[in-house]
Amino acid sequence: xxxxxxxxxxxxxxxxxxxxxxxxxxxxxxxxxxxxxxxxxxxxxxxxxxxxxxxxxxxxxxxxxxxxxxxxxxxxxxxxxxxxxxxxxxxxxxxxxxxxxxxxxxxxxxxxxxxxxxxxxxxxxxxxxxxxxxxxxxxxxxxxxxxxxxxxxxxxxxxxxxxxxxxxxxxxxxxxxxxxxxxxxxxxxxxxxxxxxxxxxxxxxxxxxxxxxxxxxxxxxxxxxxxxxxxxxxxxxxxxxxxxxxxxxxxxxxxxxxxxxxxxxxxxxxxxxxxxxxxxxxxxxxxxxxxxxxxxxxxxxxxxxxxxxxxxxxxxxxxxxxxxxxxxxxxxxxxxxxxxxxxxxxxxxxxxxxxxxxxxxxxxxxxxxxxxxxxxxxxxxxxxxxxxxxxxxxxxxxxxxxxxxxxxxxxxxxxxxxxxxxxxxxxxxxxxxxxx
Amino acid sequence: xxxxxxxxxxxxxxxxxxxxxxxxxxxxxxxxxxxxxxxxxxxxxxxxxxxxxxxxxxxxxxxxxxxxxxxxxxxxxxxxxxxxxxxxxxxxxxxxxxxxxxxxxxxxxxxxxxxxxxxxxxxxxxxxxxxxxxxxxxxxxxxxxxxxxxxxxxxxxxxxxxxxxxxxxxxxxxxxxxxxxxxxxxxxxxxxxxxxxxxxxxxxxxxxxxxxxxxxxxxxxxxxxxxxxxxxxxxxxxxxxxxxxxxxxxxxxxxxxxxxxxxxxxxxxxxxxxxxxxxxxxxxxxxxxxxxxxxxx
Numbered sequence: 059x060x061x062x063x064x065x066x067x068x069x070x071x072x073x074x075x076x077x078x079x080x081x082x083x084x085x086x087x088x089x090x091x092x093x094x095x096x097x098x099x100x101x102x103x104x105x106x107x108x109x110x111x112x113x114x115x116x117x118x119x120x121x122x123x124x125x126x127x128x129x130x131x132x133x134x135x136x137x138x139x140x141x142x143x144x145x146x147x148x149x150x151x152x153x154x155x156x157x158x159x160x161x162x163x164x165x166x167x168x169x170x171x172x173x174x175x176x177x178x179x180x181x182x183x184x185x186x187x188x189x190x191x192x193x194x195x196x197x198x199x200x201x202x203x204x205x206x207x208x209x210x211x212x213x214x215x216x217x218x219x220x221x222x223x224x225x226x227x228x229x230x231x232x233x234x235x236x237x238x239x240x241x242x243x244x245x246x247x248x249x250x251x252x253x254x255x256x257x258x259x260x261x262x263x264x265x266x267x268x269x270x271x272x273x274x275x276x277x278x279x280x281x282x283x284x285x286x287x288x289x290x291x292x293x294x295x296x297x298x299x300x301x302x303x304x305x306x307x308x309x310x311x312x313x314x315x316x317x318x319x320x321x322x323x324x325x326x327x328x329x330x331x332x333x334x335x336x337x338x339x340x341x342x343x344x345x346x347x348x349x350x351x352x353x354x355x356x357x358x359x360x361x362x363x364x365x366x367x368x369x370x371x372x373x374x375x376x377x378x379x380x381x382x383x384x385x386x387x388x389x390x391x392x393x394x395x396x397x398x399x400x401x402x403x404x405x406x407x408x409x410x411x412x413x414x415x416x417x418x419x420x421x422x423x424x425x426x427x428x429x430x431x432x433x434x435x436x437x438x439x440x441x442x443x444x445x446x447x448x449x450x451x452x453x454x455x456x457x458x459x460x461x462x463x464x465x466x467x468x469x470x471x472x473x474x475x476x477x478x479x480x481x482x483x484x485x486x487x488x489x490x491x492x493x494x
Numbered sequence: 495x496x497x498x499x500x501x502x503x504x505x506x507x508x509x510x511x512x513x514x515x516x517x518x519x520x521x522x523x524x525x526x527x528x529x530x531x532x533x534x535x536x537x538x539x540x541x542x543x544x545x546x547x548x549x550x551x552x553x554x555x556x557x558x559x560x561x562x563x564x565x566x567x568x569x570x571x572x573x574x575x576x577x578x579x580x581x582x583x584x585x586x587x588x589x590x591x592x593x594x595x596x597x598x599x600x601x602x603x604x605x606x607x608x609x610x611x612x613x614x615x616x617x618x619x620x621x622x623x624x625x626x627x628x629x630x631x632x633x634x635x636x637x638x639x640x641x642x643x644x645x646x647x648x649x650x651x652x653x654x655x656x657x658x659x660x661x662x663x664x665x666x667x668x669x670x671x672x673x674x675x676x677x678x679x680x681x682x683x684x685x686x687x688x689x690x691x692x693x694x695x696x697x698x699x700x701x702x703x704x705x706x707x708x709x710x711x712x713x714x715x716x717x718x719x720x721x722x723x724x725x726x727x728x729x730x731x732x733x734x735x736x737x738x739x740x741x742x743x744x745x746x747x748x749x750x751x752x753x754x755x756x757x758x759x760x761x762x763x764x765x766x767x768x769x770x771x772x773x774x775x776x777x778x779x780x781x782x783x784x785x786x787x788x789x790x791x
Contacts, residue, residue: 122754129542132543133542133543147756150541150756153540154544156543156544297647300647302629304626444755444756446755450754457737457739461647461648476562480757
């Protein structure tokens, strides 16, 4: 026992001596499953690669919980140095005065290396990145090529109109679920509006100031959402809850549904589930005819540096951010998770690796192409207050429309009214704060 | 014992010391948050702090004029009344049966208590599966009448599912309380009633139920307040308040507004209102109902 204590003490002392300047710091993330595994692998790699700093990566179970805990921790001065936040929290973070823009504390990094599609969502009006994009995804269109061919569809549909025609053919061939979606705000409203160049709210979706108002009830989005309801009534579209699998991506992966719009991050799961049974195609999310294609938005999350930490901790955190930006790290992360790499040099590195066509990088090129389509002032992102609550409002009102309780126009009018109330309250809460 | 009972503790500070940890816990985790909620309900509070603006009663005015709040409140009351009534009535039947020493009453007494050990969130997950329209117990119904049971699409169905899960989770506790009440009745009462020619059913309504009124009164009081808060785990795991908000009970709305929407002031205001409602409700129950029940035997 004594020997053991002695040995342990010596070991501890030596470890301490070996890393005399060791700075421990925390990084909180929200993902679970294979993404969490990949994140932890990066943390271990960072700790193994050098002995100066040590990152402790703490999983919080979900983006929402992670943000809740960060708020509580920040209020009691226990916040981590680095934290991953999701897209919809961007404005809350920008106005929080709880974070330091990454571009300010890492001025020497070549931030232009990030593709525009990823930058636009997280940068200030003067073009400074507030956070370092981390796990990025975007919306893509998936088809079950095998099932489409069985129904006599040889060309993958490219437009909404072609999808409808294909769905009709599938239905005629006895397919119970030609196209599946879940009606989620980001898929049916945000990504749709961005790539069709339509605003969701005035002031360019809030980028120009907190006094924005929702306009989603006046754009082509109304027709799109009405179409989805009608097509569902005709048996061409199903919702996740209409399916045996219960969730839209599961229903597609199980072969229950033939087409879906889903995250670029879904590809790995689909490819694995289809193995030996079906062929999958993946392409950019389809447009309505007569509309010029614009970029899709970056989804997923980015990493913020929180205030209130010592210089040593911030320096360590900077080293970790530098580490995560390395092309080999991004490539490994992409390969393990299906997220899209967001820096230009990584795309080059993937090309150079000779594996660009491999399944693990299959969505990288398409995802980036989709995010790099011509940009408008309205397709940079969404910068609206209490936006997470608005997503709930949108879901609630459109669900009522799908149940036949109200028309889609009324649903969106209601969503605008309720959303504007949220925006006004947000504006009042942040009185005197200027949007960076 | 040599000393009288009131001098159980030699040192007069010892009892205080023993109570302190619990009292501290209650203060820290109950009274402080409540105070905080009431305090924030008069401010516009930023999630990360730094700059809260006093707005007086403006938050209350806004919440009270918000139709969504009233909708959620109405649903909460409907859930409370239907859910709690069923949660008392349903276990009353097995309690009466178990008290009558029918066959299997002994194992039933044990089995019926088991659900007490299941957490609300687990019940939600299990019932979501049981009521799944494709693989659950009601799925045959959908084969005969397509689309009749669709808790993922129809708000009413989702609400029914929620109430069923709530009633199920309430069975053990109410069963135990009611059965204990029934068992405490003297056998002689049954015998006297039987000799007067009262059948088994007659005796239930004329002898047993009137005599267990204290228990029958107690269970809804506990159920009413319980249903307002405990519904959270069920809503969170089963419906997320979804389907056009048809299952968005007040307690869940508060959580979503405050924790997912970072609207601390709105959530605090609704918490304050809900709390006042629960206090008034419990007070009214005791004032109105309690008086009519004879606790003497």
